[in-house]
Structure formats: C-alpha cells, structure tokens
Amino acid sequence: MSILFRAVLAFLALKLGNLAINVATFPVLTGAGSARPRPTVSLLVPMRDEADRLVHTLPAILAQGVDELILLDDCSTDATYQLAETMTADHRQARVLAGAPTPPGWTGKTWACQQLGAQATSESLVFCDADVVLAPGAVLSVLAEQQRQGADLLSVFPQQQTASIGEHLLVPLVDDVLLCFLPFPLLRADVPSAATANGSLMVFNRRAYDVLGGFEAVRGDVVEDVALARLARRRGLQLGVVLGGAIVRTRMYYGYRACVTGFARGLLATTGGSRARLVLAAGWHLLAYAVPPLLSWRRPRWALVVVLGVVERLVVEAKTGRRQWWQAVLQPLSPLAALPLFVQALRRTQHWKGRPYTYVAAPSRRLTGVRP
Structure with missing residues (x-):
C-alpha cells in the first residue's frame, strides 16, 4: 500500500x-419532557436584516410560551424592526428594542447579545438566532436537556436545511466536523479543543452568564460561541451540547x-x-x-x-x-x-x-x- x-x-x-x-452517545432533542422545576425563561433574539426570515420563524418563536421575549434590532438596513413590532403587537410578553450602534472592539452579534442579556430578567437566558425554526415546545425541551446534562451552558446544533446545490455541498460540513472530530464523551474532559458551542441557540443559567461576564467577555471574537465555550471551561462551568433534530432547525445561508x-x-x-x-x-x-x-x-x-x-x-x-x-x-x-x-x-x-x-x-x- x-x-x-x-x-x-x-x-x-x-x-x-x-x-x-x-x-451511540450524542444526544438529540426529541421534544419529550420539560424542565422540572421549570425556571423562568427569557427568550432573546438578535436581529439584523432578517425581514425575509422573520415571516417564517417569528410565529414559532412567539408560540414558545416563555416568560419574556425580547427581540433586538441590530441597526438593520431593511424593515426588520417594523416587521417585528407588527408581528409582536398582540403578545404582551414580547418587546422589540432598537439596538445601539456597535462600539469599537465589539462584533455586531456580541454587542446585540450583550444588550439583550442586560434587559433579561429571568433565571434562564435563551439566545436564539432569528433564522432558527422552533417546533412547539422547543424551548422547554432544550431546558429539560440542559437539566439532564447538568450543563451551565447548553448549545443546540440545529438540523441544517439546504435547498441549492451549493448549500448541499457546504452546509452539511458543519455536522461532519462536529460528529467526526468531537466524540461526545470528551465534552466533559478537561480538553480545551473539545470545548465547543453553537451560537444559533444557547441557553445559560443566570449564575453561569454572570460568571462568564456575558458577551462582553468575548466582545471582539468572530466565533463568539466557541470562545464562550472555552471560557466556560476555564471558569469551571459545565458545558452541554445537543443536536436539534426535528425540534430546532435552520437554513443558515441562501445560496x-x-x-x-x-x-x-x-x-x-x-x-x-x-x-x-x-x-x-x-x-x-x-x-x-x-x-x-x-x-x-x-x-x-x-x-x-x-x-x-x-x-x-x-x-x-x-x-x-x-x-x-x-x-x-x-x-x-x-x-x-x-x-x-x-x-x-x-x-x-x-x-x-x-x-x-x-x-x-x-x-x-x-x-x-x-x-x-
């Protein structure tokens, strides 16, 4: 040979x-069960130029039954803010905020998430991208999985939806890298390179978020989700990850x-x-x-x-x-x-x-x- x-x-x-x-070991959300005891939940959604997506994703976000829903418009150049206000008008638990311009040294997403975290009042903070499609009861399923894994920070790797040939060729590589290079049992080991997360949907308990210092701790990181995971590992916090299955899905890119x-x-x-x-x-x-x-x-x-x-x-x-x-x-x-x-x-x-x-x-x- x-x-x-x-x-x-x-x-x-x-x-x-x-x-x-x-x-054999990597968990997948099934939609079965809910967190016991159920914490109060803030669902936090950063948005930038998401008008085309919100029409498809926001109704399911609004239906999650959380204690508070905060959407923050990150200086969009389209009608994201106006559309979000219109769609949430009849939902008392929902607020739409106009984000401040991004300060020097921050990325747009970390600054948007930092502003959201500062407004949240609940025990659990669920950061969810505006392009994520949630099945009914998805947030409760995620919280139950967080409790099952004993995680201070749990992130969900959504099921990737693709349509064009270009998407078929590139987007599934996200799952390939995760499942072929990171054995799930390593997530609990003290191995820095095994600390990973996905920023599409991340849930923190309030104590962990405060220990990390919020998104300010990774304010300039382009890959802020992995940076947060590695920081969490250094701070002695427990990480958790789960595949979204049919419960949490997304089409990341169009074309x-x-x-x-x-x-x-x-x-x-x-x-x-x-x-x-x-x-x-x-x-x-x-x-x-x-x-x-x-x-x-x-x-x-x-x-x-x-x-x-x-x-x-x-x-x-x-x-x-x-x-x-x-x-x-x-x-x-x-x-x-x-x-x-x-x-x-x-x-x-x-x-x-x-x-x-x-x-x-x-x-x-x-x-x-x-x-x-």
Whole structure:
C-alpha cells in the first residue's frame, strides 16, 4: 500500500470511529419532557436584516410560551424592526428594542447579545438566532436537556436545511466536523479543543452568564460561541451540547455565495489564525475526498476510500435526522466547492451584512475581551 493510501484510510477510519461513538452517545432533542422545576425563561433574539426570515420563524418563536421575549434590532438596513413590532403587537410578553450602534472592539452579534442579556430578567437566558425554526415546545425541551446534562451552558446544533446545490455541498460540513472530530464523551474532559458551542441557540443559567461576564467577555471574537465555550471551561462551568433534530432547525445561508461568505468569516479562527494550517486543511481534504474517485479508475483499492467517504456522509445524515441520502454522492465534490471559501478565509478582513470582521491573533487576545 502507498503511504498516501494508508494515510487517507487511517484518517477516514479515525473519523468513522468518532462518528460511531457519537451515533451511540450524542444526544438529540426529541421534544419529550420539560424542565422540572421549570425556571423562568427569557427568550432573546438578535436581529439584523432578517425581514425575509422573520415571516417564517417569528410565529414559532412567539408560540414558545416563555416568560419574556425580547427581540433586538441590530441597526438593520431593511424593515426588520417594523416587521417585528407588527408581528409582536398582540403578545404582551414580547418587546422589540432598537439596538445601539456597535462600539469599537465589539462584533455586531456580541454587542446585540450583550444588550439583550442586560434587559433579561429571568433565571434562564435563551439566545436564539432569528433564522432558527422552533417546533412547539422547543424551548422547554432544550431546558429539560440542559437539566439532564447538568450543563451551565447548553448549545443546540440545529438540523441544517439546504435547498441549492451549493448549500448541499457546504452546509452539511458543519455536522461532519462536529460528529467526526468531537466524540461526545470528551465534552466533559478537561480538553480545551473539545470545548465547543453553537451560537444559533444557547441557553445559560443566570449564575453561569454572570460568571462568564456575558458577551462582553468575548466582545471582539468572530466565533463568539466557541470562545464562550472555552471560557466556560476555564471558569469551571459545565458545558452541554445537543443536536436539534426535528425540534430546532435552520437554513443558515441562501445560496452558494452566501455560504462562502458566511463560513469564511470565522474559518481562520478555527485554525488559531494560522493560514498555513488553513491551506494544509484544504489540500488534505482534496486528497482524502476529491482525488480518490479519480485514482479508483486505475487503482481499484481507492474505491474503498470513496465508499468510506460516502458511508460517512450517510451516517451523518442519519444521526442528524436530515436523511437526504442522495446527497452522500456529493461528498467527493464538497472539498472542491469549499476552495473559494478557503481562499476568501485567507484574507485578513471579511465582510458580512455590511460589516467588516477582522481576526485578532492570540497574542492580542486581551483586545477581544476574553479574560485569562
């Protein structure tokens, strides 16, 4: 066997091994049960240019039956604020706030969430992105899962909804990375790289939020959810994660271009700011997934690698509940589709919804607000 073949085979075997562990252990929201005793709940929704999304997501958010619902318009350039006010007019527990302009040193989302946290009055703070679709009783299910895991901070990885080919190629990689590289049992271990979270839906108990210092603690971080998780680990707080299943779903980006722009915004941070690691990761995934189908025409043993890649995607689809089985055949094309994403991520400054985002390297970490 060639060295390359053995290396790729070992890589896929490692991923499939982690995936097997997560199939057995990674929790998925089912909608069964509710928190006992039930805490008071503030559902907090940051919004920027979400008018097109709110029509589909806000009715389900309003139906969650929480003690207070606060929506904050983060200086939108569309009709987000007006639409939110109209849709919440008959709901006494709901308030719509106009956010203040983002101060220097903050990202737009961390500042919006910080303002929301300052307004909340409940024992549990549930931060939910405006593009998240909640099933009936979703918030109660999340709180029950938080209690079951004994988590101070629990985040939900929503079931990813995709429509265009570009979305099919790129968005499921979020689940692939989570389920193939992070065995769920490691979440309770003192391993910094195993501390992760998803900012689409995060729930804090009030004590944990105060211990962390709110979103001010990660005010300049582009990937604020992971930064919060790592800070929580350092502060001795218990982390929890759960897959959203059919209870919490989202369509993150609409179309290929939006996927590239959205994912590129935080990709450099995942390598600690190392562009060399970013290039190596792109090249390695091309070798592991895109090249084997070409080699298998002349070297049949490479067909095994192709099959393992497809099996990996099928198992991820099954675990997340997406069950878009036909998309498994796209697995070899995903690294090719991701190349523009990696190229864009190499730039120092990214743009999203009209705002610049610049990665701040670790030596300047104090400028991002993450406390040692």
